[in-house]
Amino acid sequence: MREHQTDTVIPSLVGEDDRAPRWQQEFPYHWDADTLVSRRELLRFAVYTSGTLFAATALLTVLGAIRQVRPPTFPTKLIGRIDQVAEGEAFYFTYPGPQDQAMLLHLPGGQFVAYSQKCTHLSCAVLYEPERSRLYCPCHDGVFNPVTGDAVAGPPRRRLPRVLLQREADRIFAVGLMP
Numbered sequence: 396m397r398e399h400q401t402d403t404v405i406p407s408l409v410g411e412d413d414r415a416p417r418w419q420q421e422f423p424y425h426w427d428a429d430t431l432v433s434r435r436e437l438l439r440f441a442v443y444t445s446g447t448l449f450a451a452t453a454l455l456t457v458l459g460a461i462r463q464v465r466p467p468t469f470p471t472k473l474i475g476r477i478d479q480v481a482e483g484e485a486f487y488f489t490y491p492g493p494q495d496q497a498m499l500l501h502l503p504g505g506q507f508v509a510y511s512q513k514c515t516h517l518s519c520a521v522l523y524e525p526e527r528s529r530l531y532c533p534c535h536d537g538v539f540n541p542v543t544g545d546a547v548a549g550p551p552r553r554r555l556p557r558v559l560l561q562r563e564a565d566r567i568f569a570v571g572l573m574p
């Protein structure tokens with residue numbers, strides 16, 4: 396049977412600590428070499444730490460609010476000449492970044508509109524189907540209205556982000572993105 400060893404004085408360890416429990420003999424602690432921290436110092440440390448954390452949180456909150464208030468800026472990008480896109484056709488380009496697929500539609504009647512090509516369901520590429528007067532996402536049969544960009548059928552619930560356009564003579568530019 397195993398011997399119970401807690402707080403047992405070991406007779407073989409004779410010396411100045413021979414009255415100490417076994418755990419103190421095996422892990423001696425030198426109190427005289429320790430630096431004592433007063434309650435006041437501990438309290439001061441806690442106050443400084445709390446104050447620093449509070450200030451950091453307040454700063455992050457303010458920075459987040461400023462970021463929300465300030466609208467994002469978008470580049471002005473030449474898409475092409477108007478006569479490059481026949482009525483009832485689409486022209487695919489990237490905006491605002493080189494990875495952001497977008498499409499310019501020349502709607503029947505002459506109106507130009509542009510949208511992000513990224514489906515608002517799960518980001519598949521949306522295609523223009525002028526013969527069916529719709530924007531179609533083949534991944535899950537999502538359908539958008541080509542005039543407004545609104546989701547009208549299938550799983551998407553949000554409209555396509557609209558690329559803001561600006562015309563200068565026969566050229567057309569992308570100047571912003573409206574979610």
Ligand code: FES
Pocket residue numbers: 514515516517518519532533534535536537549550551
């Ligand atoms: S990703 Fe477009 S409908 Fe699902």
